[in-house]
Amino acid sequence: MNAPSSLLNAFPALVDPYGRHVSYLRVSVTDRCDFRCVYCMAENMTFLPKQDLLTLEELDRLCSAFVAKGVRKLRITGGEPLVRRDIMTLFRGLSRHLDSGALEELTLTTNGSQLAKFAGDLAACGVKRINVSLDTLDEAKFRQITRWGDLGKVLDGIKAAQAAGMAVKINAVALKGVNEDEVERLVEWAHGEGMDITFIEVMPLGDIEPERLDQYWPLTQLRARLIDRFTLDEIDYRTGGPARYARVRETGGRIGFITPLTHNFCESCNRVRITCTGTLYMCLGQEDAADLRSPLRASADDQLLSAAIDEAIGRKPKGHDFIYERGRPTVAVGRHMSVTGG
Numbered sequence: 223m224n225a226p227s228s229l230l231n232a233f234p235a236l237v238d239p240y241g242r243h244v245s246y247l248r249v250s251v252t253d254r255c256d257f258r259c260v261y262c263m264a265e266n267m268t269f270l271p272k273q274d275l276l277t278l279e280e281l282d283r284l285c286s287a288f289v290a291k292g293v294r295k296l297r298i299t300g301g302e303p304l305v306r307r308d309i310m311t312l313f314r315g316l317s318r319h320l321d322s323g324a325l326e327e328l329t330l331t332t333n334g335s336q337l338a339k340f341a342g343d344l345a346a347c348g349v350k351r352i353n354v355s356l357d358t359l360d361e362a363k364f365r366q367i368t369r370w371g372d373l374g375k376v377l378d379g380i381k382a383a384q385a386a387g388m389a390v391k392i393n394a395v396a397l398k399g400v401n402e403d404e405v406e407r408l409v410e411w412a413h414g415e416g417m418d419i420t421f422i423e424v425m426p427l428g429d430i431e432p433e434r435l436d437q438y439w440p441l442t443q444l445r446a447r448l449i450d451r452f453t454l455d456e457i458d459y460r461t462g463g464p465a466r467y468a469r470v471r472e473t474g475g476r477i478g479f480i481t482p483l484t485h486n487f488c489e490s491c492n493r494v495r496i497t498c499t500g501t502l503y504m505c506l507g508q509e510d511a512a513d514l515r516s517p518l519r520a521s522a523d524d525q526l527l528s529a530a531i532d533e534a535i536g537r538k539p540k541g542h543d544f545i546y547e548r549g550r551p552t553v554a555v556g557r558h559m560s561v562t563g564g
């Protein structure tokens with residue numbers, strides 16, 4: 223069922239038409255979530271019928287096909303990945319690629335709500351680093367942003383993850399008029415707890431409420447604010463993602479900045495994304511996609527699947543189409559972040 227390690231070199235590595243080596247796969251395992259963050263979902267979301275979702279066995283097969291083609295880093299995301307039933311079965315299965323050395327890193331992006339429960343199991347599966355999304359340390363604001371979230375549970379989850387030996391990175395979305403006045407505190411808190419923190423600009427994904435675009439706060443402004451308090455030294459540190467990092471002299475910790483809209487990082491893009499229905503997106507900012515569920519289900523071996531992956535990577539576009547004019551996005555992509563997993 224799964225690609226044996228003897229297949230490791232059976233397929234050529236994934237190189238797109240622009241010479242970029244695709245080595246990083248992000249996999250959304252569910253579109254569901256126990257939060258309703260205002261920039262990500264509408265309060266009354268309609269989720270996919272369960273039968274449209276890939277089974278955990280199919281997700282394993284799909285990930286393993288990419289690993290056999292040279293993907294070295296897998297990030298499990300969602301929706302909220304830890305609300306998918308029996309998700310640890312997938313982690314346990316994929317950890318064999320860590321054991322064999324085919325996979326360098328198995329990671330997770332989570333809202334942290336279920337982390338207290340799963341931290342030990344994740345660490346046992348070889349997960350060494352996780353990203354936890356947290357935009358505020360103020361309980362009322364946390365509730366306002368996530369609508370359904372409980373800050374205390376997330377903080378407990380972070381502690382549990384650290385206690386289990388995993389490195390935690392905080393991801394915070396920069397939200398104008400919401401966490402603007404808190405960014406220094408977030409940095410001090412994260413660094414005080416031994417965590418890096420990355421700030422992300424709101425992206426125009428998903429057709430949610432129009433006022434969401436009013437939350438756009440360019441990281442150039444966030445950075446200017448931080449410079450009033452801290453001394454930031456540019457560093458070369460990269461995690462294989464689009465973040466640019468600086469080290470804060472006062473705290474010794476790192477801050478990442480992800481500016482997909484104001485800074486074009488496409489030339490070094492090494493990643494593709496799969497939705498929980500098996501649709502492969504070659505670029506977060508483009509609609510073009512490839513259906514991998516049909517070839518996956520059409521036969522028990524991976525020949526059709528492999529050919530479909532190659533064909534899709536051959537269509538990976540040079541860059542994305544986000545355009546900002548006068549501080550507002552003019553082109554929006556119609557799918558929610560919870561579909562492609564960010």
Ligand code: SAM
Pocket residue numbers: 255261262299300301302303331332333353354355393394395422423424425426427559560563564
């Ligand atoms: N539920 C998990 C979480 O929140 O970490 C994983 C999925 S979530 C879609 C992944 C990341 O996307 C989170 O850090 C979230 O803050 C970010 N995100 C969601 N919608 C966004 C948007 N419109 N613009 C920028 N980041 C967004």
Ligand code: SF4
Pocket residue numbers: 255256257258259262263300301302333355559560
């Ligand atoms: Fe859920 Fe993550 Fe989206 Fe928030 S950002 S609604 S936690 S998927």
